[in-house]
Amino acid sequence: MQRPTVLHLIDDTTAGGVMRVLDHIRTAPAMATFADHHIQPVQRNKITLPRLEADVIVSHLAISWRALPMLLALRLRHPKVSLVHVEHSYTEAFVALNVRKKGRFATLLRMAYGLFDRVVAVSEAQGKWLVNSGAVKARALCVIRSCVDLSAFRGLAAPAPQVRVIGAIGRLDRQKGFDTLIEAFRQTRNPNVALHIYGEGEEGLALSALAEGDPRIQFMGFVDPLVAMANVDAVVMPSRWEAYGLVAIEALAARRKLLVADIDGLRDHIAYGAQAVQDQSVAAWKNEIENLLAQGPADTPASAARADSFEAEFAKSWQEMLAGLNTHR
Numbered sequence: 521m522q523r524p525t526v527l528h529l530i531d532d533t534t535a536g537g538v539m540r541v542l543d544h545i546r547t548a549p550a551m552a553t554f555a556d557h558h559i560q561p562v563q564r565n566k567i568t569l570p571r572l573e574a575d576v577i578v579s580h581l582a583i584s585w586r587a588l589p590m591l592l593a594l595r596l597r598h599p600k601v602s603l604v605h606v607e608h609s610y611t612e613a614f615v616a617l618n619v620r621k622k623g624r625f626a627t628l629l630r631m632a633y634g635l636f637d638r639v640v641a642v643s644e645a646q647g648k649w650l651v652n653s654g655a656v657k658a659r660a661l662c663v664i665r666s667c668v669d670l671s672a673f674r675g676l677a678a679p680a681p682q683v684r685v686i687g688a689i690g691r692l693d694r695q696k697g698f699d700t701l702i703e704a705f706r707q708t709r710n711p712n713v714a715l716h717i718y719g720e721g722e723e724g725l726a727l728s729a730l731a732e733g734d735p736r737i738q739f740m741g742f743v744d745p746l747v748a749m750a751n752v753d754a755v756v757m758p759s760r761w762e763a764y765g766l767v768a769i770e771a772l773a774a775r776r777k778l779l780v781a782d783i784d785g786l787r788d789h790i791a792y793g794a795q796a797v798q799d800q801s802v803a804a805w806k807n808e809i810e811n812l813l814a815q816g817p818a819d820t821p822a823s824a825a826r827a828d829s830f831e832a833e834f835a836k837s838w839q840e841m842l843a844g845l846n847t848h849r
Contacts, residue, residue, distance in 0.1 A: 524842060526555045527574035531564040531581045536691075537666070537766045538580055538608050544668045550835035555842055568593040572601075576845060579605040583632045595635040602845040605633060606640040608666075611784040612649040613761035629655040637845060642666045642764040643785030662841045665788060666764045667834035670827065672746050673773040679753040683777060683813050685714050687752030689745060689767045690759075692721030697758035697781065697800070699723070702730045702737060704758075704805035713813055716740050718748040749774045754812055758797070758805060762786050768794060772827040777815070779808055792827055 528542055545557050555576075562569060565586040577598060581587060583605075595603060610629070619625045629650075633639045639656045640663070641647030647663040650656040686705070690696045698717060705715045713736060717727070720742045731737040740748070745767070749755070755771035756779045764785035771778045772792050780786040782796040790796050797808045 524555050524575035525573070526557050526576045526578060526842065527572055528557060528559045528578045529562050529581055530559060531562050531587075533561050540668050540766065541666045542580065544831075544834075545838075548669065548831065548835065550831065551838065553835075554839045562590075566590050569597065571597055574601060576602045576604060576842060579603070579636070580608060581605075582609065583607070583629065585628055588628070588632060591632055591635050602638075603636045604638045604640060604841070604845070605636040606642065606664075607646065607650070608642060608763055611646050611761050611763050612653075613783045617760055626653065626655065629653075633660070636660070638662050638841060640664050640841070643788045645785050645787045646763050649784075662837070662844075664834065664837040664841065665830070666766060667769065667830050668766060670769060670773040670830055673749060673770045674828070676746070676750050676774045679774075679776055682816065683753040684712065685716055685752045685754075686809070686812070687716050687718060687748060687755050687776075688757075689718045689748050689755065690757075692717075692719050692723040692727055694723060695760055695762070697760050698727055699730055700800065700802055700805055701756060701758045702727060703802045704809060705737065706732070706734050707802070707806045708809055708813070710810075710813055711736070714738060716748075716752060718743055718745075745770060749776065752776065754778065756805075756809070757781060757786060758800070759783065759786060760800070764788065769827060769830050773830070777812060779812060 528545065530538065530542060533539060542559050545551050546559055551557060564582065567589050569590060615622060615625065633656050639650065639661055641650055641661060643665055644663055647661055651658050651661055688698055688701055692698060715737045718740045728739060749770055754777040755767060757765055757768060758781050762784050768778060768780060768786065768789040772789065778789065778794040779797055780789055780794045781800055782798040797804055
């Protein structure tokens with residue numbers, strides 16, 4: 521039986537989580553067993569697209585009012601092609617913190633998602649919000665947790681038995697909550713621990729000023745995620761919103777202890793060994809960091825071993841979703 525051709529559309533090819541997931545889709549041997557995957561960059565908010573040759577077209581595009589005409593044209597030009605949208609960005613916490621006209625935004629999501637045969641949520645938490653909010657009908661939703669090749673992370677040396685270096689890895693952006701993290705870490709008193717912040721972004725100068733010269737806090741700039749993970753004993757993710765969080769699965773695969781904010785897709789990682797910080801205040805993060813530093817090697821969650829199945833689950837979910845499309849239209 522001939523494998524279907526799956527064309528993935530992307531309108532932002534800058535280095536980041538979405539492109540890393542797409543690279544995994546394109547190169548992972550398990551993904552090639554059931555479909556031929558191709559990636560096609562498109563201009564953001566372009567009014568129309570040429571006729572595309574594929575059995576399934578998958579949108580990884582940013583949903584906006586400006587993008588709506590292109591999405592409508594995509595549907596009209598390909599009436600017999602299955603269309604799928606993967607929602608990498610929007611979450612319950614994103615809307616609560618960033619969207620002023622929530623009714624208007626809800627209308628946009630219903631209109632845009634309604635053009636697709638399937639909408640893929642990248643976490644269980646995001647999927648529940650999409651259905652409960654009315655943005656997506658339950659029968660059209662599919663949850664496929666994002667993934668990359670984790671083999672190199674599994675191959676890293678085990679971290680130090682006692683946490684001495686805490687890592688925060690990601691863009692220096694308001695979303696990531698590194699301001700809360702820095703304030704919380706500065707209130708801890710252990711002189712023998714360090715906070716290493718890996719990444720670049722527009723918040724860099726403000727975060728550096730917030731650190732106020734605390735010698736324990738170091739800004740490492742952008743480095744390969746594998747290099748960053750190799751040099752830390754634990755990872756913290758105090759994000760204000762997060763659809764899923766690839767850093768979390770990388771940390772779990774590398775057997776690093778993991779603290780995550782109790783929001784959005786970060787909740788998905790709790791079952792695999794992450795520890796949730798339920799209060800996003802500075803005081804709560806200070807307390808949880810101190811608890812992390814007090815833990816011994818025996819306190820490492822055994823369930824983190826389940827990280828060995830991430831890639832296989834990802835491939836299986838994609839295969840099942842694509843198989844379901846064959847009978848849907």
